[in-house]
Amino acid sequence: MTSVNEEQGKEAEAEGVSNPYVTFCKGCRIIIADSFTFLGFEDNLKMAIFYDKSDEILCGDELNLAKDGIDSGSTFKLLTCSVCKIEIGRIYNSTPQALDTIRDCYAFYNDMIDHYILGPSPEAASKYRYREQIMDTPTAHGLLVHTRKGLRHNTLYVNCMSV
Numbered sequence: 245m246t247s248v249n250e251e252q253g254k255e256a257e258a259e260g261v262s263n264p265y266v267t268f269c270k271g272c273r274i275i276i277a278d279s280f281t282f283l284g285f286e287d288n289l290k291m292a293i294f295y296d297k298s299d300e301i302l303c304g305d306e307l308n309l310a311k312d313g314i315d316s317g318s319t320f321k322l323l324t325c326s327v328c329k330i331e332i333g334r335i336y337n338s339t340p341q342a343l344d345t346i347r348d349c350y351a352f353y354n355d356m357i358d359h360y361i362l363g364p365s366p367e368a369a370s371k372y373r374y375r376e377q378i379m380d381t382p383t384a385h386g387l388l389v390h391t392r393k394g395l396r397h398n399t400l401y402v403n404c405m406s407v
């Protein structure tokens with residue numbers, strides 16, 4: 245299992261790791277989004293931006309006004325985890341020009357989420373590649389034929405023994 249925080253996520257990006265990952269709520273670990281809809285990190289707001297979310301994330305009806313910070317003057321609705329009820333992010337309806345790219349996207353607080361990278365770790369991947377080189381990986385058909393031959397051989401052996 246590989247769990248990464250924001251910094252590790254950025255390191256992985258920098259190293260060209262392209263395995264897909266799921267993002268989950270830190271409070272209850274329910275999956276809230278995945279890398280297929282990830283747009284990037286908004287460093288100044290300390291948020292991870294996605295253009296889609298899971299059904300477990302609820303969007304509030306009330307429009308709020310940001311009164312301080314770099315999103316001051318923005319209007320947004322709160323995103324809440326339906327399982328553990330924590331406030332997990334925002335969806336901005338209006339933003340200053342500098343934040344236009346995140347408007348209408350799902351912006352999750354980095355502190356409230358974590359990620360799980362799918363697939364093998366780099367160490368496991370290198371071991372597996374080595375194993376692939378030394379093993380003749382059978383196809384499903386090849387495996388079936390091999391198994392039947394083995395069964396026939398064993399049956400013959402049992403018959404010989406019982407005579």
Ligand SMILES: [Zn+2]
Pocket residue numbers: 269270271272273274325326327328329330
């Ligand atoms: Zn939750």
